[in-house]
Amino acid sequence: DGGITQSPKYLFRKEGQNVTLSCEQNLNHDAMYWYRQDPGQGLRLIYYSQIVNDFQKGDIAEGYSVSREKKESFPLTVTSAQKNPTAFYLCASMALSGQTKRNYGYTFGSGTRLTVV
Amino acid sequence: AQKVTQAQTEISVVEKEDVTLDCVYETRDTTYYLFWYKQPPSGELVFLIRRNSFDEQNEISGRYSWNFQKSTSSFNFTITASQVVDSAVYFCALSEYGNKLVFGAGTILRVKS
Numbered sequence: 001d002g003g004i005t006q007s008p009k010y011l012f013r014k015e016g017q018n019v020t021l022s023c024e025q026n027l028n029h030d031a032m033y034w035y036r037q038d039p040g041q042g043l044r045l046i047y048y049s050q051i052v053n054d055f056q057k058g059d060i061a062e063g064y065s066v067s068r069e070k071k072e073s074f075p076l077t078v079t080s081a082q083k084n085p086t087a088f089y090l091c092a093s094m095a096l097s098g099q100t101k102r103n104y105g106y107t108f109g110s111g112t113r114l115t116v117v
Numbered sequence: 118a119q120k121v122t123q124a125q126t127e128i129s130v131v132e133k134e135d136v137t138l139d140c141v142y143e144t145r146d147t148t149y150y151l152f153w154y155k156q157p158p159s160g161e162l163v164f165l166i167r168r169n170s171f172d173e174q175n176e177i178s179g180r181y182s183w184n185f186q187k188s189t190s191s192f193n194f195t196i197t198a199s200q201v202v203d204s205a206v207y208f209c210a211l212s213e214y215g216n217k218l219v220f221g222a223g224t225i226l227r228v229k230s
Contacts, residue, residue: 035220092218
């Protein structure tokens with residue numbers, strides 16, 4: 001079945017460490033997104049990518065980095081510069097209709113819960 | 118800039134009551150999409166509905182119904198005869214032509230038996 005796989009489900013990071021969250025999709029979707037969710041808050045956009053080898057900052061990109069070397073993969077690295085990384089991270093993907101970029105809806109992964117210890 | 122407001126932080130109802138979750142949005146685009154998602158305790162986002170800005174027809178799906186009114190920039194969600202399994206966080210979201218999805222803060226729904 002097609003879908004998005006996020007791993008790991010739970011991740012613990014020590015102070016000063018970089019960690020990478022994995023997001024893989026087999027839906028042949030063009031666009032991929034990373035969101036962060038804090039308790040009692042909605043989801044905020046970190047980074048997104050509409051095509052391979054290209055990505056844009058979202059609303060809270062500071063302290064994060066991404067890459068999009070393959071269409072199927074969009075890993076997120078939480079760097080030591082992110083001072084408060086404890087949160088729930090969700091990856092999403094969406095098909096685009098080419099030039100019109102029509103929205104066909106989003107598919108979300110099951111999330112990674114990151115905790116700083 | 119686009120913005121989604123869910124003014125109700127938390128709602129508690131007793132089973133079988135009807136409940137309406139409010140969503141108000143702001144956008145400058147004439148072409149946009151509105152969504153509702155359910156987030157159970159497991160954390161996954163469950164897609165409920167997508168509506169584009171040119172389709173103001175209300176929709177009913179089982180116990181769920183949605184009322185889209187462009188005149189008031191609202192996209193409200195009603196659960197009829199609520200059940201304990203409906204307990205979750207519900208998010209309203211907006212996507213403009215450029216396809217970024219912006220979420221409201223969410224409404225926690227607690228349905229008690």
